[in-house]
Amino acid sequence: MANFHNIAVLGGTGQIGGPIVKALIDAGFNVTVVTRGLGSNPKEINGAIFVTSDYTYESLVKIFTGQEAVVSAVAAGPPIAAQKVMVDAAIQAGVRRFIPSEYGSSSIDPPLEDFKKLMAPKTELIGYLREKCRLYPTFSWTCLSGGALLDVGIHSGTWGFSVSERTATIFDTGEARFDSTTIPAMARSVVSVLLRPADSANKYLLIRSFIVSQSEILTALEDITQSKWSVSYVNAESLRQEGWRLLADNNPKQGIESIIRGALFQGQKNISVSQDALANTQLGLQTTNLRHYLESIVEN
Template sequence: MTAYNKVALAGATGLMGTPILEHLLQNNFDVTVLTREDSKATFPDSVKVQRVDYSSKESLVSALQGQDAVVSALTHLSIATSEALLIDAAVEAGVKRFIPSEFASDATNPKAASFPLYTPKIASIKRLEAAAKTNPNFTYTSVITGPLLGWVVTQAFINPTDKTAKLYDGGDRVFSVVMRATIGKAVAAVLSHPEDTKNRAVKVHDATSTLRKLLAAVQKAVGEDGWTVSTPSVEEALAGAWAGVKAGRFDFPTIFGFIVAASQGEGYGGELENVDNELLGISVKTDEELQALVEKIVVGADRTGW
């Protein structure tokens, strides 16, 4: 199986799509960006742009003709409304590889898979598995990464601006973290290693750490004085999330409890095992390198890189 060349990217302007596009171009893929018909986004001259109606299979099939691979970087809400049709269109158009919008904690973990947060992602994987079984020339790869390091140390669990931190269950549970750039590298590497990555999930991270260690790294960068640190319970956060969903809420404060459990809960797969870093040519960061990344995120001139 030869490496792919022509790649269509959906969601190219989003949080995940931006680094994916950057690394596809750096690795000399022939990239076509799928944009909504009313999009005002602009792209480098080397990028082809196809305006599509994500609610029309006919529009998507036409746009995907001749493409070797499709990478979906759709947002969580768009996965539920658009990714199924994008998968079906890719199959009909003769696309050889589909990478769904995964790029998060491990939804292959049975405990985490029960969370409604991951229902759209799991539905996409089941659809891809079924398509691969009935279409021998169609394959897929999902990319599992754990949460974004920058989000963890600036918003989700640690806030260096307000000097607050929530160390769930004491903050000593090991979990995986990733940079957005690494997600871009991983996607490009998957498409360069089609045989080794076909019809399975690949797992990649930048490092493993704990909330307590990451807090120490942030404090080393911004100072230790004036912090308010709490140690809430993972199970209480999870119980609150379930209660909110049962009450009909699905806003971010509600679903955050599922995110907490997926990364910080015991047995939910927060620490990725059997990672594919070596296959994909992505090094795991040392403690010193992780400290440097944290410092760049919280005090660096460019904080958008995470």
């Protein structure tokens, strides 16, 4: 499989897409960021070309022509299903690799019943990609799954921690342990896939930086900041149920966030894939030390 040079990124303005765009530019790729709202003329920003699209088939075919790979990092919720049009447009434009917006827990083998329902549009898209690859053998896909993204959880407060206020919200006991990946590791994985596309054609790759619990993070944060944090407790099951209510009320962002927190942090379970299933070595990921990584988050 020939090397890729030109990469289009959808959702490249987002919290995960932004770091992926930066990592691709740093690795020497020509990057085109496809965004919904920038005005009619393409602009160059920080080494990437930004072009506007209304996400219609015609608009995307035009933008994707000349691109070898498309990386999607569009938001959770309705944009996930909208990726089918992106896949169709990519095939029509002669794109050879599509990386869909995944990056979380496995959507082909969801570890929890709630996740299975929540991830149904992602799972369906993979079926769609598989079918298209059978029909168009020069087209291929790769998915990257990393469990819960540590940086997103800590920066946005989703995991219950506020570094500036030294407060923590612990769900149930805080002892549930789960797979977690840093955003830099996820962005590096996208780069590795596109540098060596043959190794990852039509594969669902699992990566992980840590297996961790809220309690372990709190202990490390208290130690790093040399202070006792103010801790409050929330019932995870109530949060999970509230999440499904919010989703039914057409509030996908808060709904999805509450369901994930309520389900993932509930009880004392251990949600992690086996070490043997990981693609960390294949993708050249180095081991990350949790304490060192949290130190860098606290410093920034």
